[in-house]
Amino acid sequence: MKKTVIDFLLLENKQLNKDNFLLVLQSPIPVSDIFPGQFINVEIKEATEIFLRRPFSILDVDYEKQTISLLVKILGRGSRKLTEAHEGQKISAIFPLGKSFTLPDKNDQILLIGGGSGVAPMLFLSKICGLNPTNVTVLIGARSSSDHIDVSAYQSYGNFLFTTEDGSLGEKGYVTNHQVFTDKLTQFNKIYTCGPDLMMKSIGRTAIEKNIFCEVSLENMMACGFGVCLCCVEDTKAGHKCVCTDGPVFNVNDLKW
């Protein structure tokens, strides 16, 4: 679908845990062809200190109901303000933006790794792959069990594994300490990841080393989201590329990691 400035209706705003909220937005116009990795740039109303829109990955889409779901993690003033929005409120957003992950083939052995707010596109991708069906392993990392969101709705799409820094759920440590990553990585022929920069860099470098296809979704700060401000550039092997339009998904081999 064409990039559009849409006045969405906030249907649902549900707190999932301390910092994570699920927002369901309904579009007044039909929604079509939305893929994991794409994002939306949301206006934060009634906050004079917040001038720019805030980008969020798409968690899910329902074409029939014309809704999209977002996982909003409170990271700063903008995301906090958005989680305070009331159901029934209009929310302006520019949608859809960015390029998606390369969708896997049927026989691919896939590892999806999500951390922090980067869990959203990984869950969306697990659903798309799981419906295919493809062999999907999903590895999700968080600080503690209370920071993990409930993924039971997605568990039929793949094999879900968890890490926590305090060991309260799954294996203790970072996602890169999990045995599926340390011992079994070569079982996979495609790795997709979204999360904190350091996490993605660590995963990306390992994938390059082991010669495994790997795509990452970057979160560089942006103003517009549609390729005109040139602020969100990533210094790639082919020069500065806009994360918003050339990405946010990049193959690690194209980056200077």
Added chain:
Amino acid sequence: MVDLGIKIHNLDFKNPVLTASGTCGFGEEIADFFDLSLLGGIVVKGTTLKHREGNAYPRMAETPSGMLNAVGLQNKGVDNFINNIYPRIKDLNTHLIVNVNGSTIEDYVALTERLNELDKIPAIELNISCPNVKEGGMAFGISCPSAEAVVKAVRKVYSKTLIVKLSPNVTSIAEIAKAVEGQGADSVSLINTMLGMAVNAETRKPVLSTITGGLSGPAIKPIALRMVWQVYNAVKIPVIGMGGIMNATDAIEFMIAGASAIQVGTALFIDPTIPVQIIDGLSQYMERHKIQSVNELIGSLQC
């Protein structure tokens, strides 16, 4: 029906609403959002003779009611523009104006000569006010002799409409405007961004890779309005106003202060349909105030 048409030099514009350089790419990037032929004009991304990678990331900082940028004229150079972009956009049915940049006077002249060949580029905006490049850019625009020298050199090789984009980072913008008018500029556009900076208190580091950057958005609107008014009163050539215009009321204020046309810049990042909203809002305002021609608004400030 109200008449929105205005004239800059010998160029007729269907309305006074243009999009500002560096905020709308080459027009194509915002074509999904509305019919570009509705615009009075599009000032395309700052172009240089050779490819420029621009400054390192991070290049942007959000500020109260605005933002800082330090993009540094990232563009693929004039050959790429002429060969790849111009053929795609030349028939957009709105005035296409190229924003021209250089590190030396020779650069400005060589670039202008190339653009002079293009039939569907009826005007250039000579950028002597970019604050984000190490050489040239704003250096030319902050003193009368250097501004005069570059405009004089470009005027010699360019017969079409020559707009000069002025920097607000000067003691007297009216003096600079008079200087470039004296060398044959057909119009001045103002203001470019104001030099600013942002600091991260936690890390004690600058937010921008270049330490300083250009401030834009509603935060600079009162300064831009003041400068448009001062320049309008100092020169005879038409003034194109910009700086924090977010809606039709802002645009009207600029015209009352003396702008013959306005440019929408940073607002496009928030909502790329704002220029169309401004055109509609301007018509409604004129109907409400029984103004037949938008020209009646220009410089109509009642002191």
